[in-house]
Amino acid sequence: MIKRYENNPILTTSDIMPSQEGFVVECVLNPGAFEFEDKVWMILRIAERPVQKDGMISFPIYKENNCIEIKEFKLNDPGIDLSDARIIKYKGDSFLSTISHLCLVCSEDGIHFYEPTHLPTRIFGSGELESYGIEDCRVTFIDGEYLLTYTQVSPNGVGVGLIRTKDWRILKREGMIFPPHNKDCCIFEEKINNQYFALHRPSGIDLGGNYIWIAGSPDLIHWGGHSCIMKTRPGSWDSARVGAGAAPVRTEYGWLEIYHGADHHHVYHLGAILLDKDDPSKVIARSEKPLLSPVMDYEKNGFFGNVVFSNGQLINGDEITLYYGASDKVICIGKLSIREVLASLQSQISVHSGTHS
Numbered sequence: 001m002i003k004r005y006e007n008n009p010i011l012t013t014s015d016i017m018p019s020q021e022g023f024v025v026e027c028v029l030n031p032g033a034f035e036f037e038d039k040v041w042m043i044l045r046i047a048e049r050p051v052q053k054d055g056m057i058s059f060p061i062y063k064e065n066n067c068i069e070i071k072e073f074k075l076n077d078p079g080i081d082l083s084d085a086r087i088i089k090y091k092g093d094s095f096l097s098t099i100s101h102l103c104l105v106c107s108e109d110g111i112h113f114y115e116p117t118h119l120p121t122r123i124f125g126s127g128e129l130e131s132y133g134i135e136d137c138r139v140t141f142i143d144g145e146y147l148l149t150y151t152q153v154s155p156n157g158v159g160v161g162l163i164r165t166k167d168w169r170i171l172k173r174e175g176m177i178f179p180p181h182n183k184d185c186c187i188f189e190e191k192i193n194n195q196y197f198a199l200h201r202p203s204g205i206d207l208g209g210n211y212i213w214i215a216g217s218p219d220l221i222h223w224g225g226h227s228c229i230m231k232t233r234p235g236s237w238d239s240a241r242v243g244a245g246a247a248p249v250r251t252e253y254g255w256l257e258i259y260h261g262a263d264h265h266h267v268y269h270l271g272a273i274l275l276d277k278d279d280p281s282k283v284i285a286r287s288e289k290p291l292l293s294p295v296m297d298y299e300k301n302g303f304f305g306n307v308v309f310s311n312g313q314l315i316n317g318d319e320i321t322l323y324y325g326a327s328d329k330v331i332c333i334g335k336l337s338i339r340e341v342l343a344s345l346q347s348q349i350s351v352h353s354g355t356h357s
Contacts, residue, residue, distance in 0.1 A: 001341065002270065002292040002322060002334040009298050009330035010111055016046055017115075019101060019122060020068070023048045023060075026098050027303050029325035032139040033246070033312030034146060036168060040110040042312060042323055043123075043137045043148070044331065047098035047303075059088060060099045062131040066124065071095065085304055086328075096153065100133040101125065104168065110314070110321065111333065119169050129154050129176055134161065138311045140187040140247045142196075147220065149185040149198070152176055160185040160200060162220065174221060178202070184212075184243030184260075186311070187220070188280070190250060196220055197280055199229075199244035199257065210241030212259065212273075214281050227281045230273060232261070237290050238271065240264045246313040248275060249320070253342055253349055255280050258291070258322065260309050268307040269293045270324070272341050274349065285348035291341065292334060294326070302327025310334075 013025045027047035034041050050058045050070055057080070058072040073080050073090060081089035088095045102123040105113040115121050125134045132153035140147040148163040148171075157180025164172045178185060184201035191197075196217045203210050212230040215223040232239050238261025248255035255275040262268045271287035294306045310324035315338075322334040342349070 001344065002336045004296065005111070005333035005335070007111075008296070008332040009326060010333055011044070011105070011113060011331035013329065015113075016044070016103060018048055019046070019124070022050055024051050027100075027328050028331055029328050030136045030309050031312045031323050031325070031331055032137040032148070033314055033321075033323045034139040034141060035314065036106075036146075039106045039108060040113075040314065041104060041106045042113060042331070043139060044103045044105060045100050045135050045137070045325075046103045047100045047133075047328075049098045057082065057088060057097075059095055059097050061095065062099070062125050062133070066126055068099075093155075096132050098133075099125070100135045100153075102134060102137050102150065123163070123171065125152070126173070129156060129159065130161070131155065136183070136311055138186040138244075138246055140189050142187070142189050142191075147187050149177075149187060151183045157181055158183055164220075177221060177223060178215075181205075184311075186244045186247045188255070189247045192278065192280060198223065199248070201241075201243045203241075210243070212242050212244055229275070229281055229283055230259075230286070237261055237263055237267075237269045237293070240266070245270070245310045248280070249313075249315055249338065250277070251338060251342060253277075254284050256338060256341065258310060258313065258320070261290070266304075266306065267294065268309055270308055270310060270322075272345065274342070274345055284352040285345035287344065291336065292324075296326070298330055298332070299326040302329030304328035308332075 031042035031044045060068045063069045079091040104121040107113040130152045135151040137150040152159050152161040159176045159180045160178035162174040162177045181203040188197045216225040217223045240262045242261045245258045248257040254277045269290035270292040274285040276282035305327045312323040314321045318338050320336050326332050
């Protein structure tokens with residue numbers, strides 16, 4: 001149902017300069033998207049590490065005063081586990097194989113992007129809660145302000161941070177708004193009953209799982225009224241984990257959210273849910289089949305293959321332009337019709353409407 005841009009991918013690792021000498025960009029992935037200064041913008045996640053030496057594995061972390069420290073292990077060390085390309089395990093400790101920061105790029109046509117020179121474009125981790133970097137930023141525009149919800153990563157765990165800006169020149173860091181383990185947070189672009197709402201994804205250990213939750217807030221800082229609204233489905237394409245994408249879209253039937261789901265083979269897909277217009281803690285409908293699955297070579301092969309993952313979109317009437325990461329390596333574009341997605345959910349919408357008639 002999502003139509004891929006014929007010239008995907010639109011950005012690769014070769015299009016982005018490393019943040020410092022001696023580093024190489026391993027991944028360009030999972031962008032937020034927004035409009036500003038009559039241009040289309042993406043805020044990319046850039047994953048880097050040092051140029052690798054023969055027989056060694058090396059990776060960076062932030063230390064005090066936000067200085068970079070390079071850690072290095074021998075590949076033949078019996079204490080090292082490199083079974084997952086994203087994680088280095090060594091004698092009971094876990095590290096990320098790369099460190100991520102955020103990078104702003106802009107475009108006049110929404111297809112050809114470049115890093116501008118008239119404002120700061122790189123946002124790096126800062127402080128002990130971001131010592132392993134920052135990732136996967138969603139952007140919401142509400143009350144004349146851009147809200148950036150992003151993943152903070154450190155040995156203390158994975159949580160959700162908030163940055164606020166009106167001009168993309170002055171950034172106000174609000175710190176962690178959802179504590180570990182939490183990620184995949186997007187804030188609605190309208191208040192509902194005079195309250196802000198956000199989707200987020202805490203992860204349960206032993207009890208619970210990787211489910212989508214909703215919370216409300218009077219001020220964007222203090223969140224409460226937490227409710228689990230969507231769980232994984234055994235045997236389905238979203239059996240292992242689910243997580244929110246960009247901010248939900250308000251439609252006549254309710255709030256439409258494009259979310260990602262993964263199965264137990266670590267294949268990531270995109271689907272849709274519809275939330276009640278006045279009470280978004282109520283799920284009206286949910287995709288039985290994916291809207292997009294990894295089938296193209298650039299979606300199946302990369303740093304971590306068989307992944308399509310979106311947390312950025314633009315709305316123009318009925319059309320959603322979806323900016324998505326593929327194989328944890330490149331950036332792509334997909335288009336979909338709101339009417340067509342709602343039509344695919346129509347039987348469930350009808351049941352819901354009938355229940356409340």
